[in-house]
Amino acid sequence: MAGGRNNTAVIKFILSGFSDFPKFKFILFTVFLGMYILTMAWNLGLMTLIKMDSHLHTPTYFFLNKLAFLDICYVSSTAPKMLSDFFQEQKSISFMGCTIQYFFSSLGLTECCLLAAMAYDRYAAICRPLLYTAIMSPMLCLQMVVGVYATGIFGSLIQQCTSLQLDFCGPNVINHFFCDLPQLLILSCSDAFFLQVMKFVIAVIFGVASLLVIMISYSYIIATILKISSVEGRYKAFNTCTSHLTAVTFFFGSGLFVYMHPSYDNSLGYDKMASVFYTVVIPMLNPLIYCLRNKEIKDALKRCEKKRVFSHCH
Structure with a gap:
């Protein structure tokens, strides 16, 4: 034994989850279960509404539909295991289960690219309104x-294949509620320097490059909005972007915090808090962020309600 490690190959991991708060186990379970149910209900409801209402068959809601689907996959990769672990004495997960869970949680890379694509859609709508339909064609x-899904999955596979080369010889306790790369790097008895560098590079490529696309798009958007003469026109134009900007701030802020700083034992508590935010809270909030102040969504809900009442009456 050297430094708490031995030469026995690890075949399963133990997730510490939220065992630091045993007195709040049932409260945390209830809160996270409620959040997961709301996430599924709101995102599925949004996808159904977009599919049913022909007025929402536009590029903006096409991308929003894909974001809702991605959020469902994203939260479902971690939340069910996390919820079941609240009532497990030993919160174990096999090496293969850990590998699969890490792959699906890495779909956050896809969300980075999708948010950048949505920023370009906002640019086309505000800066090129007369050509918007031609620019944002269905094809x-x-x-x-x-391209977004292919790029995100490719980036995930690069990290996944590299992480499979890591050796684990103990300890096997992951100070997290799911298998994530920063925690696996700390537990590995291999030289993880290359993977640490690659983790940072991929975060730069996906995170910073996506943010760059978003910032360039919004620099053009802001310049265009400032040229609008009426205050009401400027407010209306900027109001169409606030939802997307809010989602971008939440997602990139928490995600870049976790993946762009070096992983140390004393940083894992902050990592866990940030991970809860971007894996559980943000997928729940996204439908609200995009719908609460959205007149088109509210009008679509009214039309669906009228159809339901009319169908019930007949």
Whole structure:
């Protein structure tokens, strides 16, 4: 034994989860279960509404539909295991289960790219309104979404294949509620310097590059809005972007905090808090962020309600 490690190969991991707060176990379980149910209900409801209402068959809601689907996959990769672990004495997960969970949680890379694509959509709508339909054609929207998913999954696979080369010889306790790369790097008895560097590089490529696209898009958007003569016109134009800007701030702020700083034992508590935010809270908030002040969504809900009442009466 050297430094708490031995030469026995690890075949499973133990997730510490929220065992630091045993007195609040039932409260935390209730809160997280409620959040997971709301996340599923709101995102599925949003996807159904977009599919049913023909007025929402536009590029903006096409991307929003994909974001809702991605959030469902994202939260479902971690939340069910986290919830079941509240009532497990030993919160174990197999090496293969850990690998699969890490892969799906890495779909956050896809969300980075999707948020950048949505920023370009906002740019086209505000800066090129007369050409918006021609620019954001159905074929281009489809190609953008395919490219977003392909790029995100490719980035996830690079990290996944590299992490499979790591050796684990104990200890096997992950100070987290799911298998995530920063925690696996700390537990590995291999030289993880290359993977640490690669983690940082991928965070830069996906996070910073996506943010750059978003910032360039919004620099053009702000310049265009400032040229609008009426205050009401400027407010209306900027109001169409506030939801997306809020979602971008929440997601990138918490995600970049976790993946762009070096992983040390004393940073894991902050990592866990940030991870709760971007894996559980943000997928729940996204439908609210995009719908609460959205007149088109409210009008679509009214039309669906009228159809339901009319159908019930007949």
